[in-house]
Amino acid sequence: MKTSLDCLPCFLRQSLEAARFITDDPGIHEQILRQVLRSAAEMELRQPPPVMARIFYRRLSEMSGLEDIYRPAKDRFNRLAMELAPELRSRIKEDADPLMTAVRVAIAGNVIDFGINGGISEEDVHKAIKKAFAEPLAGQTEEFRDAVRQAKKILYLADNAGEIVFDRLLIEQLPIERVVLGVRGRPVINDATIADARAAGLTDMVKVIDNGSDVPGTALAFCSEEFQRAFSDADLVIAKGQGNFETLSEEPAPVFFLFKVKCPVVASHVGMPLGTHVLLKGG
Amino acid sequence: MKTSLDCLPCFLRQSLEAARFITDDPGIHEQILRQVLRSAAEMELRQPPPVMARIFYRRLSEMSGLEDIYRPAKDRFNRLAMELAPELRSRIKEDADPLMTAVRVAIAGNVIDFGINGGISEEDVHKAIKKAFAEPLAGQTEEFRDAVRQAKKILYLADNAGEIVFDRLLIEQLPIERVVLGVRGRPVINDATIADARAAGLTDMVKVIDNGSDVPGTALAFCSEEFQRAFSDADLVIAKGQGNFETLSEEPAPVFFLFKVKCPVVASHVGMPLGTHVLLKGG
Numbered sequence: 001m002k003t004s005l006d007c008l009p010c011f012l013r014q015s016l017e018a019a020r021f022i023t024d025d026p027g028i029h030e031q032i033l034r035q036v037l038r039s040a041a042e043m044e045l046r047q048p049p050p051v052m053a054r055i056f057y058r059r060l061s062e063m064s065g066l067e068d069i070y071r072p073a074k075d076r077f078n079r080l081a082m083e084l085a086p087e088l089r090s091r092i093k094e095d096a097d098p099l100m101t102a103v104r105v106a107i108a109g110n111v112i113d114f115g116i117n118g119g120i121s122e123e124d125v126h127k128a129i130k131k132a133f134a135e136p137l138a139g140q141t142e143e144f145r146d147a148v149r150q151a152k153k154i155l156y157l158a159d160n161a162g163e164i165v166f167d168r169l170l171i172e173q174l175p176i177e178r179v180v181l182g183v184r185g186r187p188v189i190n191d192a193t194i195a196d197a198r199a200a201g202l203t204d205m206v207k208v209i210d211n212g213s214d215v216p217g218t219a220l221a222f223c224s225e226e227f228q229r230a231f232s233d234a235d236l237v238i239a240k241g242q243g244n245f246e247t248l249s250e251e252p253a254p255v256f257f258l259f260k261v262k263c264p265v266v267a268s269h270v271g272m273p274l275g276t277h278v279l280l281k282g283g
Numbered sequence: 284m285k286t287s288l289d290c291l292p293c294f295l296r297q298s299l300e301a302a303r304f305i306t307d308d309p310g311i312h313e314q315i316l317r318q319v320l321r322s323a324a325e326m327e328l329r330q331p332p333p334v335m336a337r338i339f340y341r342r343l344s345e346m347s348g349l350e351d352i353y354r355p356a357k358d359r360f361n362r363l364a365m366e367l368a369p370e371l372r373s374r375i376k377e378d379a380d381p382l383m384t385a386v387r388v389a390i391a392g393n394v395i396d397f398g399i400n401g402g403i404s405e406e407d408v409h410k411a412i413k414k415a416f417a418e419p420l421a422g423q424t425e426e427f428r429d430a431v432r433q434a435k436k437i438l439y440l441a442d443n444a445g446e447i448v449f450d451r452l453l454i455e456q457l458p459i460e461r462v463v464l465g466v467r468g469r470p471v472i473n474d475a476t477i478a479d480a481r482a483a484g485l486t487d488m489v490k491v492i493d494n495g496s497d498v499p500g501t502a503l504a505f506c507s508e509e510f511q512r513a514f515s516d517a518d519l520v521i522a523k524g525q526g527n528f529e530t531l532s533e534e535p536a537p538v539f540f541l542f543k544v545k546c547p548v549v550a551s552h553v554g555m556p557l558g559t560h561v562l563l564k565g566g
Contacts, residue, residue: 005309005316009295016288026288033288034324041320045313 001249003045003052004265011049012036015056017118018189021073022064032063048246049265050217053115057188058214068187070114070161077112077162077190078199080122084129085165091133092169099148100141101133102170103258107277108132109166110159110241110260114190115216125162138272139279144256148174151236156206157182157218159241159259160189161196167240168200179206180230185223186214191243217243220251239282242266248282255282284532286328286335287548294332295319298339300401301472304356305347315346331529332548333500336398340471341497351470353397353444360395360445360473361482363405367412368448374416375452382431383424384416385453386541390560391415392449393442393524393543397473398499408445421555422562427539431457434519439489440465440501442524442542443472444479450523451483462489463513468506469497474526500526503534522565525549531565538565 012033019032036056043052061067068074088105095101111128112120148154156171156179158164164183171179181202184191197208212224218239220228231237237255239248245257246266257280261267267274295316302315319339326335344350351357371388378384394411395403431437439454439462441447447466454462464485467474480491495507501522503511514520520538522531528540529549540563544550550557 005299005312006296008316008320009292009299012292012295013289016292029288030328033291037291037320037324041317041324 001048001246001266001269003047003049005045006265007049007052008040010263011040011053011056014053014115014118014189015060017114018057018060018069021118022060022066022069028063032060035059035063048217048219050215050243050247051219051222054188054215057216061187070190071187073114074161074190074192074196075199076122077125077160078165078196080125081109081112081162081165082200084125085169088129088166088169089172092173099145099173100137102173103141103144103279104132104135104137104277105129106163106166106170106240107137107258107260107279108135109163110258110262112160112162112190113241113262114160115243116262129166135277137277137279140256140281141279143281144279147236147254147256151175151234152178153234154179154236154238155182155230155234156180157237157239157244158192158197159244161192161199162190163240164192164196164202165200168202168205171202171206176206180234181206181208182218182227182230183208183210184214184216185210185212185227188214188216191216215243215247217241217245217247219247245280251282253283256280257282284331284529284549284552286330286332288328289548290332290335291323293546294323294336294339297336297398297401297472298343300397301340301343301352304401305343305349305352311346315343318342318346331500331502333498333526333530334502334505337471337498340499344470353473354470356397357444357473357475357479358482359405360408360443361448361479363408364392364395364445364448365483367409368452371412371449371452372455375456382428382456383420385456386424386427386562387415387418387420387560388412389446389449389453389523390420390541390543390562391418392446393541393545395443395445395473396524396545397443398526399545412449418560420560420562423539423564424562426564427562430519430537430539434458434517435461436517437462437519437521438465438513438517439463440520440522440527441475441480442527444475444482445473446523447475447479447485448483451485451488453521454485454489459489463517464489464491465501465510465513466491466493467497467499468493468495468510471497471499474499498526498530500528500530502530528563534565536566539563540565
């Protein structure tokens with residue numbers, strides 16, 4: 001999916017939110033915003049939005065000297081999700097359809113996205129998780145169930161920190177000996193890296209590989225060879241979050257996308273209203 | 284009120300909406316957006332947002348060769364408001380408190396703002412007007428009543444086309460022989476000019492002057508001498524809409540601001556939630 005002109009005001013807003021996360025100095029906020037405006041004015045728009053967003057977040061990282069701007073927030077949301085996990089795990093186990101209930105919980109966790117909402121609170125996560133069980137789910141749920149049953153190699157692509165704990169609850173419902181988990185190769189926004197997979201206890205459960213890239217999505221051309229091989233070897237890819245959808249939506253691969261529709265550009269691309277929880281077959 | 288960094292993503296969004304209003308050609312949308320990004324990167328931010336917005340809208344007007352981009356939309360909303368006016372006038376007359384009811388209707392009409400929402404529909408206006416009578420009103424209503432009673436020269440500053448018809452319903456509740464109506468001097472966004480005052484029948488009712496400027500607000504330094512005189516002669520200024528608030532909020536003058544809080548920057552400036560209908564004493 002290509003970057004839309006509508007993404008540009010959104011990149012600007014994201015950069016400003018990130019700048020405010022880094023420092024309280026309004027002079028630096030202004031300096032960062034002017035830099036972002038200058039880059040945006042000259043930017044190629046043929047790539048998907050996460051590939052563009054990466055440029056801004058790199059710039060922010062360079063200007064701040066912070067390699068992992070959102071590390072404290074990521075730790076906080078990992079902890080929060082770990083606190084919520086035991087009760088959710090019980091509810092999933094007791095449910096008549098544990099797989100789909102775990103899908104619902106994993107998608108609800110997709111609300112923890114600092115790109116879309118830098119001001120997300122713990123309260124917001126509580127609310128989203130509470131609603132998860134009743135939220136309608138659009139897409140190919142039965143095909144997903146079959147794909148999980150038949151798959152020999154499942155590559156699960158995580159999205160954000162905090163959210164990755166809810167992904168774990170879904171991974172627990174998969175045949176875990178056949179699952180490999182993919183995370184981002186370097187910090188970008190609040191996306192999950194190997195540190196977050198570890199915090200969620202996933203490194204002890206499944207094989208975890210990083211994709212070698214700091215695109216907040218999965219842009220294969222930017223990924224390591226090892227990751228590209230794992231991607232093409234998988235006969236089921238479960239791609240979590242909008243960033244993975246935006247970068248993989250045109251890839252001819254056995255992918256199911258699980259995400260919450262969080263911006264008007266994606267909403268118009270998938271033809272579903274903002275806020276919809278989807279389990280969408282790609283490829 | 285100074286321009287906030289948060290205004291920049293919003294200027295970008297507005298420019299894109301206006302570009303799409305001008306043409307369906309995505310190449311031109313992109314060209315316009317890149318120009319806007321370049322100007323925004325170098326822009327001084329000490330002035331109020333409408334003074335900045337003026338620069339973008341001038342650029343759009345030059346690039347499109349259209350002096351009045353939103354003229355067709357302005358005509359449409361003037362017509363819609365004129366259709367709604369007779370019934371609203373009856374309701375106001377029959378009300379126990381016609382002045383405050385007319386204030387409510389006038390503020391509800393403030394929803395017709397192409398800067399805030401380029402996609403506003405006739406349905407949205409119907410809804411806003413329907414809710415107007417029940418909507419809570421924050422601010423100094425009794426002081427406003429006294430000010431109207433005592434004023435010898437009232438300057439009413441209109442905001443947008445369409446909305447100006449609802450302003451007329453409020454002006455009808457004022458001592459009209461003491462009222463002068465101020466409109467923008469040149470087209471900008473969907474702001475009301477003399478043509479809209481005429482369409483609303485106001486030119487036959489009160490003296491109408493234009494402010495000589497194309498700032499979507501009332502930035503006195505940009506206004507004509509005649510207008511500046513009218514402003515300083517008035518012992519009551521009724522300033523309608525966010526644009527007039529943003530430009531006059533720091534002016535030591537006998538002003539009452541009537542508007543709907545429509546953006547987070549203004550919401551935080553007045554300390555009231557988004558969507559609040561306010562009648563605020565300035566000066």
